Amino acid sequence: MFTKILLRLFLCVWFCRALPSVAQTTIVNKPIERWGLYEVALAGPSSGNPFTDVQLTAEFSSGDKHITVTGFYDGNGTYKIRFMPSEIGKWSYRTVSNAKQLAGKSGSFVCITPSESNHGPVNVWNTYNFQYANGKPYYPFGTTAYAWTNQPELVQEQTLATLKKAPFNKIRMCVFPKTYSYVEEEPTMYAYEEKSRTQGPNGTIRHEWDFTRFNPAFFQHLEKRIADLARLNIEADLIIFHPYDKGRWGFDNMGMKNDLFYIKYLVARLSAYQNVWWSMANEFDYIKTKPRDAWDVYSKTVVDADPYHHLCSIHNGSDYYDNWKPYFTHVSIQNGSTVDDFGRAVLLRDAYRKPVIYDEVCYEGNLPQRWGHLSPEEMTEAFWQGIIAGTYVTHGETYRTPGDTIFWAEGGKLHGQSPSRIGFLRNLLEQEPGPLELADPWKDHRTSQADSSHYLIYFGKQMQSEWLFNLPKKGAPAAGTVFKAELIDTWNMTITPISDTFRLTDVKDYRVYDDKMQKIRLPMRPYLAIRLTQVKQ
Amino acid sequence: MFTKILLRLFLCVWFCRALPSVAQTTIVNKPIERWGLYEVALAGPSSGNPFTDVQLTAEFSSGDKHITVTGFYDGNGTYKIRFMPSEIGKWSYRTVSNAKQLAGKSGSFVCITPSESNHGPVNVWNTYNFQYANGKPYYPFGTTAYAWTNQPELVQEQTLATLKKAPFNKIRMCVFPKTYSYVEEEPTMYAYEEKSRTQGPNGTIRHEWDFTRFNPAFFQHLEKRIADLARLNIEADLIIFHPYDKGRWGFDNMGMKNDLFYIKYLVARLSAYQNVWWSMANEFDYIKTKPRDAWDVYSKTVVDADPYHHLCSIHNGSDYYDNWKPYFTHVSIQNGSTVDDFGRAVLLRDAYRKPVIYDEVCYEGNLPQRWGHLSPEEMTEAFWQGIIAGTYVTHGETYRTPGDTIFWAEGGKLHGQSPSRIGFLRNLLEQEPGPLELADPWKDHRTSQADSSHYLIYFGKQMQSEWLFNLPKKGAPAAGTVFKAELIDTWNMTITPISDTFRLTDVKDYRVYDDKMQKIRLPMRPYLAIRLTQVKQ
Structure with a gap:
């Protein structure tokens, strides 16, 4: 009987900005805001390998709308199903599973008018631009902190404090940790269960992972940070793969089967978060372990698994991907030259006929590398060149200051002079009756x-x-x-x-x-x- | 018996540059150069509507190579089948037809090593560039004379004399006549049989065409001009549709059925000419009678009907077409701003990952319209900006001089100062070991x-x-x-x-x-x- 009660327990979670975090609220049957996050938690099998053995889906219905979402194993015998209702009214659900304990579970909730600060997920609007689901224009003014959620907690809190005062409404961030110049930290958590750890001859640690078993705590933490960003009205442009691993952890070299398993788990966990964007990769062409064709398979997997069709793009190193392919809602370009003079930014917009975000145009900073020492004037001009041409630009900062983190990869504090100018431009644009x-x-x-x-x-x-x-x-x-x-x-x-x-x-x-x-x-x-x-x- | 002899007669035609014209040579079984044009002429039904009633194909075979080509009605009871052999050796053919007189005809010829000036058709090479079938690099240095084959004969001869001395190895030219500012001539021949001709209230002529009956003389003339160009080593970038009709003849507004019928007839007649390129349209988006989707149907029809896979592109007005689609071998762009400053031309090359030809970048001339008064310096710089960025540029000239034609549309004489500079650049490029x-x-x-x-x-x-x-x-x-x-x-x-x-x-x-x-x-x-x-x- 107690089991039965436990089975019927579901955690309804407000996703609106007023509440602190996804993992906390537990009021049964509390109404859910439109585009909020509704979560069902069910007790199920914990023996065997719950990640691979158990299939769990739920169909959510409201009137003639039916949406099937995939559940996931969250550790400790708990399975979760998350849903983002897009329509106001009563929604009910029923589960399907190959595990008896999880099959045929049902429930319902009421979806209500969203609070003022909840505009819903961002979609493409009018070919070249974006708007929130409630029709409010969304002009991306992004920044970059690739591995901020893999830094020490204190740095993460500092990043959030920085973002609270900064003019940015999007952040490019990776799921996996990053190893690169100026970014050497070992994360405190990993996405997978560790099978063994050995030390190499020169002191380097060799991890061996079980790629069939995720570490739920890692993903719970990532979700907490995505919810933190949502409260700041910041879209999480989440980078699914990146090349900055270099054999240190091996997360760029798991093989297609494990890659697809990871993608499906990630999307099952995260797609009900309204502020998630999928960035298939950073510098996809520098991930030498994955052939170019693989990105079609990966991108299709994301889009097929995501019932909400969140924004999805793929970011290049030197060679652009085929950005016109139907999986990609918009174009995420690295190429600083597009916005360092007049007449260039518009060319790619015309070619792709999709919204274009110049997501990497070099960074304001003081590094010796040429990608890391834009002057604040150059960073600011890049934004203006993009905006007047009907495209968008993303900020990044690479000041290396004694005793401080480098924002572009780790987050922390911003030192640059461009953010306030970027905020000034953002205000100007938001005063216009529409995009330029x-x-x-x-x-x-x-x-x-x-x-x-x-x-x-x-x-x-x-x-x-x-x-x-x-x-x-x-x-x-x-x-x-x-x-x-x-x-x-x-x-x-x-x-x-x-x-x-x-x-x-x-x-x-x-x-x-x-x-x-x-x-x-x-x-x-x-x-x-x-x-x-x-x-x- | 005489009929039988007539039926067996086929005209083998050298297409090599040494010979004057497609329609002249009649030596039976003379060897054909590799990439030359072999032609079979067969007597067949002339009653009913031979264009719509009769189907005729032939399979050409050499060893394990089999290529099926489509024949066409050439008027006066004569049907023709043309074939461009791509391999040296003996080729034989056999016809298939729903007309008894044309079915089951067979014959053979020997394909020999081409003469020195015959490099074969141009293909895409190494993603961004072109080469002839024999491996010689081809750097497009094109010009524009949209309606030159629809001008008086004397002007056409003058155009050829001009081209013989000019530095151009490609010409953009339309099948149908053009009516536009500075281009008002009525052509001497039309592509269709005319059913009736009436005069409107203000003296304008209204033609009524039978879109199921072509005028073979019109196409024979066009072919003669394409062969003339081949002798000058000039590729014919043949524009299948264009918007410069404006109701005068109605060739831009025939409806999809007639459009497709025309495409198939054109490709059956012309695909064996080695120097033909298909340009689906000039300024496709200005042809308001055809929806955007129709271009997929039209382009696929051309590609499916052409056994040799000649180069194929679609040229824009204000909006680019989806140039990444598989029908298009390369990108044919109108946009002068791409080559009037540094750093722009390369952007579209990177986006499309195909050869890019900036086929319309405004014209050297003296017209009041801004597209028609580039200085010769600007026209020359456009070529340099394109070439150094690994792309190509096309010339056009719009000098309006008393008593003379305007080259860009009508052909005739060139008056500008850019052609010699373009030739100088072409020489420089051809001295390089490969494309820049x-x-x-x-x-x-x-x-x-x-x-x-x-x-x-x-x-x-x-x-x-x-x-x-x-x-x-x-x-x-x-x-x-x-x-x-x-x-x-x-x-x-x-x-x-x-x-x-x-x-x-x-x-x-x-x-x-x-x-x-x-x-x-x-x-x-x-x-x-x-x-x-x-x-x-």
Whole structure:
């Protein structure tokens, strides 16, 4: 009887930002917010190998909607099923399992209107952009801390404190630990059960893993961090594989069977978290143990296993993957040259016809390596070059300071000067009525518009003492329309109103001008922009 | 008996450059060069509608090679089957037809070693480049004369005379006539039988066509011109559909059934010509009568019907097509901004992982339209920007001169100053041991190399008084390697040897230098380049 009670126990977990962590709340049948996380815990077999022996799924139904999700073994005889309801109303479920204890279990809950800060998962919107499930635009302003969840707890807490004050709403992060220049820490937990540990001749530790048995504590911890990020409104761009293992742990070289087993377990655990994005790999082409074709198999496995179709991409080293393939919702590019001058970022957007995020464009820092010493001005300009072209850019920081961690891999504190400027740009973009794009993309790489009433013109490194008011005829409003202007210093983060207004002429040779051919005086400083807003009359 | 003799008669036609035209030679059983054109002519039914009623194919066999080709009706009771043998040796064929007169005909010929000027059809080579079937590299240096075969005969002859002296080895040309600014001529022949012709209220002619009956004379003429081009070693990049009809003839608006019927007839007639490339469309997205999906159907039809797998691409207006699709052997892009500054051309190459030809980058000319008034310097620089980035660029000329045709659409004479400079670049490239590509494509957009012994460094519009000898470490040879240098003036077409030689240092911060840190003095002129060649010691 006690077993029966235990079996009927399920943990309903609010995933909304007001609550501390997934693993804590246990109020039975509490309503779940739309896009929140509902969790069922069931007692089941703990003998044999529960990871490989037991199959468990549940069908969740509401009206004529039916969604099948896969459960997973969470250790200590406990199995879990997680579900993210996308529709308000009553949902019920029923389990299917090859284990008698787990089969035919059922239950229900009510899904309610989400709280104000819960916008749902992010989806692709209008070919090149993103929005939350509730329709609010989402402009990715990401940062990078590859192995932050594999650092000491204190550093992880510091990372969260840093992110709380930073302007970023996405973070690129790996599941597995990283070994690389400036990143040498041994993690405190591993994703797998360790079969044995031996010490090599030069003191290096050789681990032997049981790739058929996961370590639930490792994943519980990862989930806690993903929930922490959700509370900060930060999307977790989760990197499933990466090449920064180099034989130290062997997680990049488990073979296809174990890779697929890992992918399915990961997706079963995490897909009900609204802020998860799947990044199939960082620098996929540098993972020499996996042939190029394997990424089709892996990507398809993720997409097939994820009932919510979270955003999914694959990130390159030197060679781009086939980003047009249907598994990939958007394009995640490494190539700093795309955003270090005008006219480049838009080219890949046009080619792929998907949202493009330049997820690695070198990092602000002081490393000798050329990928690790962008000036803060360069990092900031990269964001502007991406944004005006209707694409997005991701930040990373590689300052090596005595006694401190290096944020790009380990998290910790930020030391750079670009984050505040990136936040300034983010505010500007969020004030626009929609995403920007170049008005005349083949001929004018500076003039961006949200619509025919809202322009942002960026000058980058080019300094000039004045700007003749002129706009492309493409996307311009009718002659007679009046604009006000503001001078923006993107580095000093100032917005200075211009006292004149400007009244459009008819088109003259592909451009429109102010009817008095007015100019705006510019200070001789780089990184300026002009914002134009139509004056309603 | 006479009929029987007639039936057995087949016309074997040399396609090699030494012979004047496809339609002339009639020596029975004369050997055919490898990649030459073998033609069988058979008498068959002329009643009913021979275009729709009669099916005719032939299987050509040589050893264990079997290739099925489709025949076509060529008017006056004559049916033809054309075949391009790709292997030396004896070939035999046997026909299959639903018409008794055409069924079960057989014959044979011997395929021999090609003459020196016959390199065979062009194929993709090594992901980003092209070569002829005989292994000779092919670097596309194309030009544009969209409707040249639909102009008066005298103009066509003038076009051929112009091309004979020009540096171009590819031409973009349409099957159907064109109506557009500066192009108003009514062609002398049409692709279809005309059912009726009426005059509209304002004098415009309204044609009514029988889209089930082709006009063989139109296609015979087109073939004659394609053979003329072959003799000049020029590839015919044949545009199957285009939007420049605007209701005048209706060839852009025949409906899918007639479109497919036309495609199959065209491919049956032309695929045995070694210098044919299929361009599915010019500015496909401006042909508003065909939905985007239709291009998959059309492209697949071409590829399935062409037993030789000629090069096939689709050319865009504003929106790129899905160039990664398997029908497309290479990428044919319109976008002038890709080659008017450094660092752009390579981006689409990396994205598509196919050869990229920037087939429309605006034209050298004097039109008021911005697509029609590149300076000759800009047209020349576009070629350099493309070539150093491992891509290719196509020329077009839009000078409007009194009493003369406009080359870009009609052919005729060339007046511009870029062709000789393009020829100079073509010579330089053909002197290299292989195609160029950027040595360090994300960080150095000027330094191109054919291999670690051959560099071409281009300065474009940037003028500087000296150049410190330095190369990227990527792709550089070992320290101690010695180079000689030449200063190239790409506009004045001069090559000036530099008297010093340069000995490489070890790598210093991603670059290698001359061991005496020598510089090369540069004249203060734009459009310079430096050629470096390893000195064997």
